[in-house]
Amino acid sequence: MLVVVSLGSGPWDQLFGGGNSPAFAVAAVAALTSGLMAILAIPRSSSQKPRALP
Numbered sequence: 001m002l003v004v005v006s007l008g009s010g011p012w013d014q015l016f017g018g019g020n021s022p023a024f025a026v027a028a029v030a031a032l033t034s035g036l037m038a039i040l041a042i043p044r045s046s047s048q049k050p051r052a053l054p
Helices: 002-015 021-041
Strands: none
Touching: 002 021
16 A cells, blocks of 8 residues: 555646645545454454463
């Protein structure tokens, strides 16, 4: 996703009249999406206590 934002930032800036705002907005959305995917996709570790061996 970072590559898409990096490579697309120049054309997006020109498309919307210059400035870095479009690239920052796309990067913010990409970061939010990646963060949510990481939170939802990575399995949680169980905090079970190890059982004692007999």
